Amino acid sequence: MSDSSVTEMAKSGGASAGTGGGSEASRIGEVKQWLAQEFGQAGKEVPQFEYTPRTVAYLHNLATLSQGKTQVSKILASDFRLKASEYRSQAARIREILESVGLAQESLASNVVGSVQVLANVANLLNIRDTELSSFLVAMGDISLRKASVEEKRAKVQKDSMVLLDYTRKAIARLTYLKRTLAQLENDVAPCEAQVENWKTNLAVMAAKERQYMQQSANYKTMLNRVGYSPDISHGVLVEMAENRKELEKKTKPILETLRSYQDLPPDKALAALAIEDKKRQYAAAEKYLEDVLQSALAPSE
Numbered sequence: 001m002s003d004s005s006v007t008e009m010a011k012s013g014g015a016s017a018g019t020g021g022g023s024e025a026s027r028i029g030e031v032k033q034w035l036a037q038e039f040g041q042a043g044k045e046v047p048q049f050e051y052t053p054r055t056v057a058y059l060h061n062l063a064t065l066s067q068g069k070t071q072v073s074k075i076l077a078s079d080f081r082l083k084a085s086e087y088r089s090q091a092a093r094i095r096e097i098l099e100s101v102g103l104a105q106e107s108l109a110s111n112v113v114g115s116v117q118v119l120a121n122v123a124n125l126l127n128i129r130d131t132e133l134s135s136f137l138v139a140m141g142d143i144s145l146r147k148a149s150v151e152e153k154r155a156k157v158q159k160d161s162m163v164l165l166d167y168t169r170k171a172i173a174r175l176t177y178l179k180r181t182l183a184q185l186e187n188d189v190a191p192c193e194a195q196v197e198n199w200k201t202n203l204a205v206m207a208a209k210e211r212q213y214m215q216q217s218a219n220y221k222t223m224l225n226r227v228g229y230s231p232d233i234s235h236g237v238l239v240e241m242a243e244n245r246k247e248l249e250k251k252t253k254p255i256l257e258t259l260r261s262y263q264d265l266p267p268d269k270a271l272a273a274l275a276i277e278d279k280k281r282q283y284a285a286a287e288k289y290l291e292d293v294l295q296s297a298l299a300p301s302e
Helices: 003-018 024-041 053-100 110-126 133-226 235-262 269-298
Strands: none
Touching: 024 053, 110 133, 235 269
């Protein structure tokens, strides 16, 4: 009986077991019968449980698979028994033939029997059906080819293993470096956090100072607008005006001293009036010059 026929019989047996029992009651009956049979073979009683549709469906599928596999195993066992009987019959026939030609095992020398057993073992090891020299040569050639293929694969695997070993070493080195770097970073976390907190505190102080300075700047601008300050009155303009004032003071100082000296003269109304009018004209001219200088300094440059 061939393996294909056994497989077909197993499939047919499984199909027939799976199609048995269409209604729910028949399925429950099949499940109970299968459980009683299986637990009875083990010498135990079937445990009590609730037969719900889910459990019945699960147990029915399990029973179907179990029965199918049991039938397959029975078929295979029958096939093996048939083959064993055929092999025994063939061995008996070969033994009769050998005894008829005087080659029975009992009449052979021990070294001959040992050689035959070795030859049989080698044939079984090489998986050949006979002990012909050609079969041995073909089997040895096949083994040689497989040996070369195995050696080639072994060399390739060894090369790949060396590459993987190199990659593993590099990975271990990188992992060690990363662990060392991670430990260093963990040690630097506390100082960095303290420095960040310090920076946050300083930033808050600087922000408060900035708001304070901006408020002071706004107050100063309001004060300057109130007193009539304009951007044209710069430090250079004020310095130039101060220098012109000093120069005018130098020019008016001799005139003032002359006027004071006239106060010590004897009273002469005509001469005093002329001198006073002359000094008034000079003083008015000096004031006019000072005003012109101030106006030219304050006038916006084109």
